[in-house]
Amino acid sequence: MDKSLENKLIKSIGEKRYNHSIRVMETAIELAHTYNIDIEKIKTAAILHDCAKIIDETYLLKRASDFDIILDACMEYNHELIHGPLGAKIAKEEYGIKDSEILDAIYYHTTGREKMSILDKIIYMADYIEPYRNFPGVEEVRRLAFDNLNKALLLAMEKTIIFLIERNKVIYPDTIRARNYLIIESRFDK
Template sequence: MTRYEMTNKLRSAISKKRFIHSINVMNCAVELAKRYEVDTEKAAIAGLLHDCAKNIEGDEALRLCEKFNIELDNVTRYQPSLLHGPLGSKIAEIEYGISDREILSAIYYHTTGCENMSLLEKIIYIADYIEPGRRFPGVEEVRKTVFENIDAAIIMSLDRTIKHVLLRGGLLHPNTVNARNYMIIEKLAQNQESG
């Protein structure tokens, strides 16, 4: 399937608002891919399709996860908004013909992050966070930081996400904690080496 065909298919699968968001994430991911020397076509496809399962709701999403043998952890089971990452990865594979593991993994982890993220995973995670349609206090700072230091920008966004979840008394996904700890340890190790 060409990217043009994927775009048309996606347009009919998700809401207009979500489609515009997806195009924004795609464009933002391409800019970041250029900056960090990642394959721009992979970034474009992962950005375009990252929310391809977003409009599949509650029971239907759970049913599809069962059908596709997606193993769900307890946090995801009780926090259904997280389902569209794993499910989207499977749908990108089956319905959009994506076989590239890096793209599928970037879609899989875009909502939670994960330990030891690849550059493509980082790009999709942060593009989703800062695309031009996003408006929240502090977003400008992350937008500025991301072109200088993508890791610093991701730590900022993970911190904010974690705080936000805690303030609501919500469930914190272990992948989000692991993503943050991994990046902080990496930074500490670098400082130690250079110091």
């Protein structure tokens, strides 16, 4: 990414979130090497995945409406869910990203989705396990991520779903679909 876009990103999400994005990128590159995936798209998707992580709620909602994002009931209830779809729009319109695989990986990085692409999977996982993440159970997912990406994703999603249930929070339907699909997809694995 060129310097001016990098500065724009730091300005809009702040230094702390930007540093997180760098760690996600580094982790995503390690995963890409492990699974023999080309790193160019991964680098772009990772650095921009949180480009819509706007701290100011009012401004976040304004941006979402500027980009004609229709908030469903879950997004209305949990504004945290907006930054994926909004990020895909901002990446396209303001950072000049045209590749739909990159835009999809940004769009679905918080929830996952049915039939996740390898790029979706690596961004989701890197965001979950980047080195500063230290919630209970992250070590197990981190180890598994470099051994069996689908199993690691399944575990990460199950932990997320349990976390949400314990806190009486909504579970985004795409996360359920992602988990179902991972199970169906792995039915022939040993």
